[in-house]
Amino acid sequence: MQTIFTRRQIETILAALLAATTAMVGLANRGSAEVLGPKFLTLEKVGRFKEPVHLSQPPGVGSPLFVVERRGTVRVIVDGQVQPQPLLDLRRKVKFSGKGGEQGLLSIAFPPDYAESGLFYVAYTDRRNALRIEEYKRPAPDEPSARAKDERLVLRIPQPTTKHHGGLLLFGPDNLLYIGSGDGGPSGDPGNVAQNKRVLLGKLLRIDPRRGPAPVPSAKGKKGKGAKGKRSGERAAYTIPPDNPLVGRPGRNEIFAYGLRNPWRFSFDQSPAGDLLTIGDVGDERYEEVNILPVGKARGANFGWPAYEGRAKLRGGVPRNRTVLPVYTYPHGRRCSVIGGHIVRDPRLSRIRGREIVGRYLFGDFCSQRLFAFRPRPDKVGRERSFRFELPGVTSFAEDRTGRIYVLTYAGPVFRIDPARKRIE
Numbered sequence: 001m002q003t004i005f006t007r008r009q010i011e012t013i014l015a016a017l018l019a020a021t022t023a024m025v026g027l028a029n030r031g032s033a034e035v036l037g038p039k040f041l042t043l044e045k046v047g048r049f050k051e052p053v054h055l056s057q058p059p060g061v062g063s064p065l066f067v068v069e070r071r072g073t074v075r076v077i078v079d080g081q082v083q084p085q086p087l088l089d090l091r092r093k094v095k096f097s098g099k100g101g102e103q104g105l106l107s108i109a110f111p112p113d114y115a116e117s118g119l120f121y122v123a124y125t126d127r128r129n130a131l132r133i134e135e136y137k138r139p140a141p142d143e144p145s146a147r148a149k150d151e152r153l154v155l156r157i158p159q160p161t162t163k164h165h166g167g168l169l170l171f172g173p174d175n176l177l178y179i180g181s182g183d184g185g186p187s188g189d190p191g192n193v194a195q196n197k198r199v200l201l202g203k204l205l206r207i208d209p210r211r212g213p214a215p216v217p218s219a220k221g222k223k224g225k226g227a228k229g230k231r232s233g234e235r236a237a238y239t240i241p242p243d244n245p246l247v248g249r250p251g252r253n254e255i256f257a258y259g260l261r262n263p264w265r266f267s268f269d270q271s272p273a274g275d276l277l278t279i280g281d282v283g284d285e286r287y288e289e290v291n292i293l294p295v296g297k298a299r300g301a302n303f304g305w306p307a308y309e310g311r312a313k314l315r316g317g318v319p320r321n322r323t324v325l326p327v328y329t330y331p332h333g334r335r336c337s338v339i340g341g342h343i344v345r346d347p348r349l350s351r352i353r354g355r356e357i358v359g360r361y362l363f364g365d366f367c368s369q370r371l372f373a374f375r376p377r378p379d380k381v382g383r384e385r386s387f388r389f390e391l392p393g394v395t396s397f398a399e400d401r402t403g404r405i406y407v408l409t410y411a412g413p414v415f416r417i418d419p420a421r422k423r424i425e
Contacts, residue, residue, distance in 0.1 A: 042420035048413050051071060074089075087145060090122070103162055104124065111175070120137075123167045133169065133209070166180035180260075192315075206254065276293065304324065344357050345358065392409060392410070
């Protein structure tokens with residue numbers, strides 16, 4: 001039986017087919033966008049501060065962000081808003097002036113039990129140019145800030161100059177406190193302190209900052225300087241982990257790794273393949289370097305300074321095969337001072353077409369005003385890529401409890417790296 005359609009019926013059918021086709025294309029495009037994810041990156045400003053140098057977040061998703069200002073204050077960000085009262089104000093204690101601009105309040109760290117204990121730790125340069133690590137307690141509900149006079153000294157490291165103090169505090173995957181200690185200067189480490197296991201300069205230290213039961217004896221039977229109390233029998237200011245590499249051997253028991261010039265920023269990466277330690281070790285006159293290795297292999301490791309700078313021989317005296325080779329180096333020029341970063345794990349930044357960043361080590365350089373990234377591999381690193389962002393004076397990177405990455409700049413702004421649909425980066 002033959003069906004005959006009128007002109008009006010044909011037009012109605014065509015219109016319906018067109019509408020259905022348009023809807024199907026729209027759904028396909030929307031589904032494709034969800035699969036592909038964002039195409040670009042952007043920097044979302046989360047606040048402006050006075051010379052910010054570190055950002056940290058206590059355990060617990062949704063907890064506040066804390067930003068360390070070099071001149072001595074710790075600012076608080078709650079729900080995206082910078083609070084008027086700081087967590088801590090140490091401006092009367094902190095020395096931030098001096099040649100090189102490397103002094104000041106340098107970092108803050110929150111232990112895994114912060115929610116229960118309320119304890120936290122800061123590192124700063126005191127009025128006598130020493131690197132000082134102190135313990136404080138979270139303010140009571142009726143107090144606006146922690147009381148600066150209620151500090152407990154954990155460790156004090158005298159410094160020969162105003163440069164290369166390091167000063168980063170981080171709790172590692174083993175819940176112990178790691179301390180980045182620079183060689184203290186001057187240029188070239190003429191005293192070879194980074195290789196000297198009897199001093200704490202030029203090292204990565206590892207302690208439990210809680211009071212210990214008693215001073216820990218060194219290999220010669222003397223009390224370790226950093227762990228002894230003020231009087232005989234007094235509890236130690238901190239506890240030495242028994243598996244630190246120099247326990248029972250000549251040298252300072254606090255040392256976890258050595259041969260570093262200025263580990264200004266380091267980080268830990270926890271992945272299914274195992275825990276990694278990443279260190280951006282600031283170079284001297286020729287090369288900057290990045291070290292990435294499993295945490296277990298970093299125990300007792302010698303990173304080579306000042307026998308080597310980067311991969312190049314400087315002073316020598318240490319066999320190359322007894323040192324850890326950096327995974328990445330670059331010469332001075334437009335770049336001059338590496339700012340160590342993080343291996344990006346933020347799932348929101350995945351599936352960026354042709355510009356994948358998840359799994360790459362993101363870092364900066366103080367002089368170049370640029371960000372860079374490469375993919376760490378067991379045998380060699382992937383090709384370096386740079387980003388269009390221009391950020392004068394990058395001082396630090398941070399990662400919050402959800403994996404989001406932050407970039408701090410000396411000029412004041414602190415940014416979060418976010419996904420974007422339009423070309424911004």
